[in-house]
Amino acid sequence: VFGFLKKKIKEAISGLSKKVSKEEIEKEEKKVEDEVEQIERRAGRAEPEKKSALQKLKRVVAEKELSDEYLSEVLGELDLALMENNVAAETSAEIVAGLKKKLRGKYVKRAEAEKIIRDELSAEIRSILGKPQVSLSDLVERAKKENRPAVILFFGFNGTGKSLSVARLANILKKSGYKPLLAAGDTFRAAGIEQLEEYAKGVGVPVVKHRQGADSAAVIFDAVKSAKAKGFDVVLADTAGRAHTDRNLIEELKKIVKVSRPDLKILVCEAVAGSDVVNQARVFNEAAGEAGGIDGVILTKWDVDEKGGAALSVCHALQKPILFLGVGQKLDDLEPFDLEKAMRGIFG
Numbered sequence: 001v002f003g004f005l006k007k008k009i010k011e012a013i014s015g016l017s018k019k020v021s022k023e024e025i026e027k028e029e030k031k032v033e034d035e036v037e038q039i040e041r042r043a044g045r046a047e048p049e050k051k052s053a054l055q056k057l058k059r060v061v062a063e064k065e066l067s068d069e070y071l072s073e074v075l076g077e078l079d080l081a082l083m084e085n086n087v088a089a090e091t092s093a094e095i096v097a098g099l100k101k102k103l104r105g106k107y108v109k110r111a112e113a114e115k116i117i118r119d120e121l122s123a124e125i126r127s128i129l130g131k132p133q134v135s136l137s138d139l140v141e142r143a144k145k146e147n148r149p150a151v152i153l154f155f156g157f158n159g160t161g162k163s164l165s166v167a168r169l170a171n172i173l174k175k176s177g178y179k180p181l182l183a184a185g186d187t188f189r190a191a192g193i194e195q196l197e198e199y200a201k202g203v204g205v206p207v208v209k210h211r212q213g214a215d216s217a218a219v220i221f222d223a224v225k226s227a228k229a230k231g232f233d234v235v236l237a238d239t240a241g242r243a244h245t246d247r248n249l250i251e252e253l254k255k256i257v258k259v260s261r262p263d264l265k266i267l268v269c270e271a272v273a274g275s276d277v278v279n280q281a282r283v284f285n286e287a288a289g290e291a292g293g294i295d296g297v298i299l300t301k302w303d304v305d306e307k308g309g310a311a312l313s314v315c316h317a318l319q320k321p322i323l324f325l326g327v328g329q330k331l332d333d334l335e336p337f338d339l340e341k342a343m344r345g346i347f348g
């Protein structure tokens with residue numbers, strides 16, 4: 001996925017640093033020549049003074065200052081490379097500003113300038129993608145101690161893969177020995193309920209449902225009650241996902257959050273949405289605000305995305321981790337997010 005981003009970052013950093021540093025070297029070589037000439041003209045000077053002046057000159061040749069001008073050029077190119085790869089403009093601007101602050105005014109060995117910029121960029125990206133992970137088993141065990149099922153809510157725009165993600169996570173939990181129960185909280189479309197039932201059949205887990213158009217919060221409340229009565233460990237609740245600009249939906253989600261007291265609120269978004277994930281993140285984060293906002297992300301359609309920038313954008317917008325990546329359309333195609341693998345993808 002990150003192949004294109006990786007190539008672009010490489011080009012941005014090495015291309016420009018070569019171009020700029022060649023001009024700069026020429027400029028500085030000229031300076032050195034001038035100063036050497038001056039020193040030679042004042043030949044009568046004390047030996048130590050001459051020596052220290054020459055040392056200073058040597059440093060100018062061997063090291064380069066990461067000046068504002070130099071950084072602006074390299075980082076401007078990097079900014080473009082990030083945005084070209086679906087990193088949201090605000091995310092990319094902050095990455096670049098962070099780099100500038102760390103690097104500005106530093107003297108580095110000429111041969112190492114590129115490597116230093118890459119290392120700082122890598123640290124910046126690691127801090128965005130590497131937010132503390134959530135342990136699902138800790139979460140379920142904690143709820144168990146309180147004699148209640150854990151409640152996991154799924155939020156997200158239509159068609160992002162919410163229902164399939166509900167089923168896939170149930171599949172993972174079931175394989176870990178837990179008993180999941182699904183709640184068909186997407187009551188907006190009849191097809192939404194049927195779809196979830198279809199997926200649930202594949203996993204072999206039951207679904208609590210009402211009819212189409214029913215109150216979604218009531219369905220989820222029922223599911224939690226039923227889970228508690230029948231000894232299920234965890235309720236995974238689907239929700240409707242009309243456009244995130246739909247205010248009624250947001251009110252409905254707020255009600256669900258209030259009534260179901262979730263242990264985990266997951267935003268499902270698709271990698272192919274690109275930088276729009278930032279808007280989705282913001283709206284659903286507000287909808288879940290009463291309970292502390294979104295806790296983590298399932299990023300679907302990773303298998304069909306070519307740029308990967310949505311991962312950075314959504315983590316940066318929420319300051320939360322990606323929990324899983326959807327890597328296909330099958331029930332098994334949900335992978336825990338692996339930070340090291342992602343970093344290798346971007347930086348090789």
Ligand SMILES: Nc1nc2c(ncn2[C@@H]2O[C@H](COP(=O)(O)OP(=O)(O)O)[C@@H](O)[C@H]2O)c(=O)[nH]1
Nearest residue numbers: 158159160161162163164300301326327328329
């Ligand atoms: N390629 C791919 N397709 C996915 C992935 N996740 C979901 N889909 C597909 O996206 C479509 C919508 O999924 P669905 O779960 O119904 O979305 P919902 O409307 O958010 O509930 C379906 O055709 C899924 O098979 C994924 O990780 N990769």
Ligand SMILES: [Mg+2]
Nearest residue numbers: 162163186192
């Ligand atoms: Mg659905």
